[in-house]
Amino acid sequence: MQKRHITFCLLSMFVLCCNATIAQQKTKPAGTGDNLFSAGFASGFIGGLYDNWYPYRQLQKHGDFGLGAPGHLDGELLMLHGKIYQTRATGKTTLVADTGKLPYAIVCFFKAKRTFKHTGNLNKTALYALLDSLLSNQNGIYAIHIKGDFKLVKTRAFPPVEKPYLPLASMLSRQHFFEHTNLQGDLVGFRIPAYMEGAHISGYHFHFLSMDKTAGGHLIDLDAADITIEVDTLTSYTMDLPQTADFNNFDFKKDRKEEIKSVENGKKQ
Structure with a gap:
């Protein structure tokens, strides 16, 4: 009887563990492994779709690393370690x-698969050339x-800005620029292949956040000193689209x- 009782207990524990695993699989968001998730369509946002529609909390289910824009084009967004x-x-x-x-963001769950260190000055052009030499797959995400x-x-x-919205390229004169010197910080970004142009912004796209979390924005230029580069290779992409009249038209x-x-x-x- 004692052996039967032990066997029954072990079997019950196994069933409970299996049920817990199944429940976790059911609640885990789809497309979270090595996946680039986009809330919105890049060329639509560039063209003037600045209204809020996608919840931050929903975005955090799809990634802990990324960039985007706030509603009504009120500045720039960056996600690092799950915080926005x-x-x-x-x-x-x-x-x-x-x-x-x-209105728009792209995120992933970042896990560095390769790490590189560089010592010495790099402007943006030189940095992108260095990244090109490290990222050999021209069609990789x-x-x-x-x-x-x-x-x-x-x-x-x-x-x-307020409605009626103008395309971003028509409002370049409204940009506010900031120059920060001799500081530490993080660049968060992506290199998107050419075949994804339109749905995304192809090429390099980075936002900056200072170490003390008081300065940031869309990267225009830089002079880097000693840096560490971490790269995550993504193998899929998914997208949610606005279900709004402005998007439909x-x-x-x-x-x-x-x-x-x-x-x-x-x-x-």
Whole structure:
């Protein structure tokens, strides 16, 4: 009888463990492993879709690392270690409460698969050339975390706007630029392949956050000193789209490649 009782207890424990595993699998969000998740369509956002629609809390189910924009174009967003930071046109950077919504963001669950260290000065052009030499798959999707010492970081943020919205490239004169010298911080970004252009912004795209979490914004230029580069290779991408009248009526036939370049670099091309 004692042996039967022990066997029954072990069997019960096994069943409970299996049920717990199944429950975890059912509650785990889809597409979280090595997946790039996008809330919104890049060319739509660039073209003027600035209304809030996607909840921060929902975004955090799809990633702990990424970048985006707040509603009404009120600055720039960065996600690092699951926390979201907003840099406004005043230059002030603050932690964002997760109760709000946003118009556009791309995130992933970041896990560094490769790490590189570099000593010596690098401007943005030289940094991108170095990254190109390290990221050999031209059609790969890469999440990139760069941390270390910076002699200079130049960033930007847009002020909030109201409807009727203009495309971002038509509002470059409204940008606010910030120059930060001799500080430590993090660059959060991605390199997106050319075949994903439109749905995403192809090429490199970085936002900055200072170590003390008081400065940030969209990266315009830099002078890096000693840095560590962490790379995560992503193998899939998923997207949620706004279910709004503005999105349904948006003209996606227009080629916005030049507009995207202008917005990315902060000046007309």
